[in-house]
Amino acid sequence: MTSDNDRRRGLFARLRGRPAARSRGRRRLGAAVRLLAALMLAGGAYTAFAPSVQAQDTPMSGVAADGKALFNESCVSCHGRNAQGVEGRGPSLVGVGSASVEFQVGSGRMPMVRQEAQAPRKPPVFTPDEIRQLGQYIQELGGGPELPPGEDLHEDGNLAAGGELFRINCAQCHAFGGGGGALSSGKYAPTLKPASDRQIYAAMLSGPQNMPVFGDNQITPEQKADIIAYIQENLNHNQDPGGFNLGRYGPSTEGLAIFLVGIVALVFTTLWIAGKS
Amino acid sequence: MTTTHPGHAGGDQPVDLDDPDLSRFDIVRAGAREDDIQIVHYEPQVVPGSKAERRLSRTVALFFLLTGVSATAFLAIYIWWPWEYELGYGGDKWYTPLLGVTLGISLLGIGFGVLTWGKKLLPKEVSVQDRHEGVNERDRKITGQTMLYMADELGVKRRPLLGVSLLAGLAPVGAVAAAPLVGGLISQPHKNNQMFTTGFAPTEGGQKIRLVREDGRPIRPADVSAGGQITVFPGIEHGVSNKYADSPALLIHLRDTDAQEAREANVRIGHDDFMWGNFAAYSKICTHAGCPASLYEQQTNRLLCPCHQSQFLITDNAKPIFGPASRRLPQLPIVVDDEGYFVATSDYTETVGPDFWERP
């Protein structure tokens, strides 16, 4: 679980933060524009655009330097030098935070194999250590949301509360059973089955691709733990009490089953019972 | 089946049932003939006492025994299996499948046992029955004339007053039978203007209604990150319940450029101050069939309804851009009050939910 200190840092980072991907027009704007915009919103006042403040003025830690090396090897072609983004290829990563790195690289979505509507989940290319280095680099580059430490992020989660939150915030895209669903024009919400605690947490925090951001003010870390508990313990690791779940696709597979299993079996029986001519 | 003597079977003469030579099958045939059935082919499939018969009897018996075993297993499982629900992988998860399988096998055992018995052990037969669809002209005439006679006797034709008064009297009586049922069910749809108001309508004292979360807490701008969305409810009693099924809205925190676009679109249709900062709130109830349209894509700013795939463009006043919906999602005008919480400046200015005939 996060300490208070972590959480405050996370909040501050988020205020400045930007999510992983954004539309072309906004890519070249600096991190601080977003920081200021956020501050302006909070204050309810508008001021002029401020010049960029570069985060990498401060010296980088060793881990981050390793990360930078990795970045320059595998990511630079799309995300550009110093992760500033490349028009038409990859968004700027300044301010997306290590949460975003952990989600995108940890679930194998990045590096992408080719440009398509949505990056699919793949076996990760980097080791957990390398992902941490990359994350540290991006974090030190522009700040942004960070995950609390630990693998198990749902220890004390309340299933019932998590279920309620899941249905109101997640089920519309990921479906009641967590199997995912289609979005407009070829995009989709992925299945939650293979997702780890950290990946689910990171996704809520960073809002990857078209997923909305669920910051800690909207869904507190405790509530996030509840949701993860519901997903992991009930949806993913609770056996279905009624037999094979038919993929939990709802009535469409049930309808298929009644014809392919029920009707087919019974028609074969009628063929056996009665005459065929 | 006993064999029969050829002499008794043929011919259409009625059989003398007391004839001692008559076998039981002869009587069956004679009876069938009385129902216009010719049993033209009757062939035992197995020779009594043959190996084949014994084998088939064993098969049938096996099916029935399978039923017995399976049904006993069903009962044992039903009584002793730990069936109470527990989270995770547990024995209770096998309770229903085991019951289904044992019950299914025992029923299939009876079924196939009986089927084998009937199909393989009983004699095959071919019978031909006449349909008798011919019309009995004589009866038709008698019945028709009888009915006409009855009508004549009633004399409605001769006494038109009777007919008219009967109609005039019966129609209201019929209505009396239907009235309590229909009348009791009818409910005025526009009571309290309910179809055009939601929980966000300011109170009579002009008090503006706060936007609250599902747990009733009010919402500050800092609660929703850019690119985020939250379902909001009217901050009134029972506001978060199906009593106000039409009220829920989606409060969206747009990014700068998107918000700029959305504001311009708002101005175009005269919704100048409906947004607050980069926040916009739209009804969550689809204008097509009433599902919660809530699949918000934060990069494309589309809102998808999962029921019929209508897509709304948030940056263009939630205009429908794909699918069967024909109407924009109504926008909830919002502002932040003195205490820093979101309130609705007024109710939705358009009708929420599925379209209907008299929607202006």
Place this chain on the structure above:
Amino acid sequence: MKRRKFEMAAVPGNVARGVDDRFQAATPLRRLLNKVFPDHWSFLLGEIALFSFIVLLLTGVFLTFFFEPAMTEVIYNGSYAPLRGTPMSAAYASSLDISFDVRGGLIMRQMHHWSALLFMAAIVVHMLRVFFTGAFRKPRETNWIIGSLLFWVGFLAGFTGYSLPDDGLSGTGLRIASGIMLSIPVIGSWVTSSIFDGEFPGTIIVSRFYIAHVLLIPGLLLALIGAHLGLVFKQKHTQWPGPGRTNDNVVGERMFPRYALKQGGFFMVVFGVIALMAGLFQINPIWLFGPYEAWVVSAASQPDWYVMFLDGSTRLMPAWEINIPIGDGYVIPPLFWPTVVLPGVLVGMSVLYPFIEARRLKDYRSHNLLQRPRDVPARSGLGAMAVTFYLVLALSGANDVIADKFNISLNAMTWGGRIGLLLLPPLAYFVTYRICLGLQQHDREVLAHGVETGIIRRLPDGRFVEVHQPLHREDGELEYVGWVVPKKMNRLGALGPAIRGFFYPIEKPAEAPVSPAPPVDSDTERSEITSGERR
């Protein structure tokens, strides 16, 4: 004093005599025992529906003992941990209790739901059989209409039952149903508020649906099923053409004992298949859906399969709104057409079809012999057209699931459905029509030239020809009689495969059957009739 001897063996006879003294049952019972039914596998499809209806009644009665049809809010405190403490309606809580706190409740719920799906599926399959074989023609139009109504009443039964648990998925369905009612011009809002007693969802709809689902609709179904069976009994079953089978007779088996025994066995098989499916496949896991809340929805929200075609038509409908600029202005929403008009048209077309066809063909005679689909290409084409139309709609009803699982764009699926709905049915008509003509042609060819033997002979001039085995004597000419034409040598004279066995050949028993059969009539034509079974 000598005690009167009690003869056990005389008891049945005495009882029977006593019953007949009082009720004169012998004659009607003889008629019943002697009823002849034709034997063909496709005549058993309707039975599947009948038997699953019986299972529905049995399991449904069980469920009523535990279900509480009320929308009063309760806090769930049952066994299912992930919902404990959640406020929900009493209906949903009691449905959860049936699933988790009633011993064997879940298997009963699942059997009830599976048999409902099977009931509807069997109705559709049976209806297709009746349609494609022309069994709906005079004198059976009434029974066809009753059958069509059974589908729609079953549809209502299914929908009301599906809505009862008041879970997140069925509540969304109910929400759409209210939207559909609202869309009816002029009276829409009155209909909706009368049914829901005010605005959706109100507090009474579950109780109203409950009484409809357990009393009114089953009563109607029972009455219709009774009439349906009664008419089959009265009008006698149709039969396929074949040797000895005419329009004026029924060739088959008497009802007792063999036919009835087979029916009883088949009931048990249907029951068993339902039980197996209920145990092996989870259906409608309401505990995952949560209680119905107007703001909660799931991706891939679908109705049960028999409603899915309406969901599909709704998805494919373009956003055509009709505005009527009178007074404040009136609207006919796009929802109205695919969900009210379309089912109305479908009911009308299916009910009227027998009369339309009779009129088109100027055929007002009674028909008791079935037609092979190939012999009526226009009807078979129309049927294929209807099936294709239905399939496109039903698939579109699941188009988000298909889009997601097969990585197709959702928007492309919608457009594919729209175009497919217009293009595929006529194509299906055309293709079916041509296939029917081709099959007809082949039948005529075999009748004229004989069966292909597979023997190739070289003629003196070097050409190769296949030897055909003619089906008739040199002087005769064979007429097509609407029945199977043998097309393989080993089917000649047998009208069935020479090798027995369903999945693999079974050797014929060595001992030849001694025939103790009662001798057949002198009428030789009749004696040629075979049982129609494989021998």
